[in-house]
Amino acid sequence: MDTFATLLVLCGVMSLALGVPPIWTQPEQIHISYPGSPGSMLITWITLNKTDSVVEYGVWGGKLFELTAKGQAALFEDGGSEKRTMFIHRVLLRELKPGVPYVYHCGSDLGWSDIFYFTALRERVDWSPRFALYGDMGNENPQSLARLQKDTQVRMYDAILHIGDFAYDMDEDNARIGDQFMRQVESIAAYVPYMTCPGNHENTYNFSNYRNRFSMPGNTESMWYSWNIGPVHIISFSTEVYFYTNYGLDLLFKQYQWLQKDLEEANRPENRAQRPWIITMGHRPMYCSNADKDDCTEFNSHVRTGLNDTTPPAPGLEDLFYRYGVDLEVWAHEHSYERLWPVYNYTVFNGSLNEPYVNPKAPVHIITGSAGCRERTDPFVPEHRPWSAFRSSDYGYARMQVFNSSHLYLEQVSDDQYGKAIDSMWLVKDKHGPEAWL
């Protein structure tokens, strides 16, 4: 061994002995999201030491890394006893060509990620976006993840909606569980916009891991926002404002006002004509027939009817969504799948006896929260609820495609049954908006 090599080894031994942390500038936990403005995509990742934030990219099949975009890194300090820190990098890509696949890597001259690809979202309203949707996926027992990876790799989805509850929980082990989970979902989230809403498992330190790690549109740190894709307006919100009022009851009212304004805007005739479908995603459902004591098993669930022990009383969401003609409401939290008949105020409003989902007279609810986590799946009460159409406690997730202004298809995939579609629904609407209920 020459003198230089001996010196290097000595330095290494000394830094280990002194507990000096290694320099860690390699990007990890890469994920992408749609920031809401046409032609854009936001790339987010983490390094443990500070580096520049650079994305090199180019059109698939063209010259590799022809384009460069730079962004910012924000220091995040976890709330746990170790006060672990990490740098969260965000780089916005602009002027992407609609429908065109791009290849990218991210990082800096101190370390680059693997190469990933994504397709820039189309801007027109007349295309048929495809989604995977699910909630409640943990770092332990994420049973659906492998199947979702394969689906994603064959480019089956244009966006993924993760309807709350991540990692179980991101803050645990001084946020190392969050790191591990974000590394696990990189295999899907680096390839398609990974759009989220918060769930109860994110609540620690006032949702700080959730608020910092994800990069959703708007300026609410991913808590509530809306975005457009094809003929659909998607509204994501926090059901947790009804439960963690210790973080501020004002948040509940603030979100409610925002929801009302957003729904009003989406319902302006010129907007609804362009994007007839309004789909909401929130973690805890208003209805469910699971055999537990969750909020959705209560007739007056908080999410459905609000809180009456606050001053002033806090409004629930069922009336609001009905009033503005929301077409489809997707939920999770229950570790199972349940499809409801079109329902409002516990009354079924099927389109007709033979075709319940053709021109229904109330919103349709889907609960899909069995992607897989350490808490396993949730059973149902044996009795049949009149508003419940289909239920399953298999592990799995939903796929949805919005074909055009009148036709939406949704199916539930069972991972336990090797990818079999165990349920499906065509939601057909000649009319959207509150006038569709008449």
Ligand SMILES: [Fe+2]
């Ligand atoms: Fe939950």
